[in-house]
Amino acid sequence: MTRWIELDGVVNMRDLGGLPTRDGRLTREGRLIRSDNLQDLSEGDVRRLVDEVGVTDVVDLRSNVEYEITGEGPLRATPLTHHHFSLLAEDQDPDRTVEEALAVRWGRDESTPRDGDFWGRHYTGYLTKRPDSVAAALAAVRDSAGGAVVHCAAGKDRTGTVVGMALSVAGVPEEEIIADYVRTAERLEQIIDRLIRVEPYNRSLPTHSLEEQLPRAESMEAVLTHLDEGYGGAVGWLRASGWTDADVEALRVRLTV
Template structure:
């Protein structure tokens, strides 16, 4: 089973070099042979460091019209560049309750996948609202992020992609691409005063994004809810909205 990143999945880092882990998920393949359209859904890490020029390029070159912030309001207030005032923002906090990063490293993928499942338990309204935003045909590109662009963003993006039939291997590979950005991200985090305590509390293993983690998470979603599509429907996304999401992400 391949877990290499899809070559069609767009690397857009040059547009905003201080917005790490930035990419367009366009080009990923579905199980019925279609592909995700570029310019609909992008993902990235912390928006704390971009300047006005980089944000202008995101808008002009990539069509970004909406930024979806999956962090808490406190995190957003502490670490968001004022340059992003030029882009409409939707705050959709994704959280896992009171769970802390505490695991046996020998079972890392199992623990992290279970942590992602807790996002689905504690944040269904935000995850459904995210799918609605991505499926809104009146929007140009939606840019989703949390802090690393890995856990909360990875969960929201994976559910949305899986719900329209993107192949599991492509969902997994897109998630795993974050690993490449982690060395630079960790350096960025040291420049976020509000992040110092959290950074010190996290074990080194928390900064990985292994393919096996996302594959196990998708299995848990299947076992628990009957799949991503069923999860979104159970928590309020209508059949018409699902059809619209599929149409907007994949085209006719």
């Protein structure tokens, strides 16, 4: 079972240790941690993550706009290694202002139903439009000195895609990867409550129901199918992105017992 990490400042943090792999191993505790936004961590939360959980690296998947508006967060004051990789295509334009980026991402037509197919297309878009950031985020996990926290805003979509790929490389079966992704539904209402009044999320979240935000199995299945059919799996995708066999093995060793 995956393990929730209960802190004052987050609601969707869990350690991905203890998951079985296809070759009889387990994922290692304290190596890969997924989370929602880390902006509200208390001093006690920070001490626990660093001193007890053993976090050394923070992999931030928020967009440039989110980062600029919501700020660095309390972990930036610690001597951890921080990585920021946006998965949004519009963030590739360095000359775009914050307001222009807000108009592109949060000023668009929001009438498309957010069902499982919508989210599946959204997630595979990260792989096709920002493969650089996805590969770099996985490299940060691979090269971390201790535990790596991967987070975005809700810890569901961008985080779910990256950690799902990491677990796939580790050899975790598809059904276990999907079950972990869907488990975020247990905290979804609390996640939305945290974000719905915060800029820039207050531009979009109030217009959609909780049902539309639910993590559904078919969304993660779409990611894994895309990887399997196009590349023979997550490992093949990473090789196509420039990873060597040694790079892949290093990630697998980092994540498994």
